[in-house]
Amino acid sequence: MTDSPSTPPSAPAQDPLIALRGGLVVSCQAYPGEAMRDPRTMTQVALAAVEGGAAGIRVQGVADIEHVTRAFAERKMTVPVTGLWKDGSDGVFITPTLRHAVAVAEAGATIVAIDGTRRPRPDRLSLAGTVAGLREHTSALVMADCGSLDDALAAFDAGVDVVGTTLSGYTGERPRTDGPDLELLAELVERLDLPVIAEGRVHSPTQARAALDAGAWAVVVGTAITHPTSITGWFVDALTH
């Protein structure tokens, strides 16, 4: 979607997307067994990211979503929260079923991020059925985490509100680029009349800028801001190789 930033909001439901436009979304996630895997810790990380200028936060798991959204509400902060629920780590694992998606919305997410690939979902619902089911239960927006152009085209047809390049390099359809998949991003921006969010392997401010210049509606950065174990590893590697 390439229309000018002065385009007025078309409907109240789109307001969170307007708030994110041109901005940075910081993904605050710790993985099972990690030291920082605690809703209070992730909430502190999220608050710190907002202090640094994040326009939005992405957070995983019902407990973390509840904790972060409560902290924002207590502080009267209207920062859109994109929520997801990772169940497993193989195949369709990002908010894989309607049940997961409804739980994420009920936990307080403004935008529910779900697997937006064409792979069969564990509950056998189609993506369109999942989106329709979610809309029956909540007013949350739906983000499709996609791994290819064909995924994103199908997600558009399924009625999602926004697509992300989140799964590029993780589903076998696209190479795992060193840095964001700017080629896919540009293709999605060109082909879809929908906001496209750049997500996945954005590891530097220069790469984030390049994603915005390629037409991204917003840029999500996770690991490079909020995952000290990985960042430490990058430095250690540089010192030992």
Ligand SMILES: CC(=O)N[C@H](C=O)[C@@H](O)[C@H](O)[C@H](O)COP(=O)(O)O
């Ligand atoms: C593929 C997958 O499971 N992606 C997840 C989606 O929520 C997260 O593990 C990523 O950290 C997130 O997408 C942000 O990406 P990066 O951490 O590369 O900035």
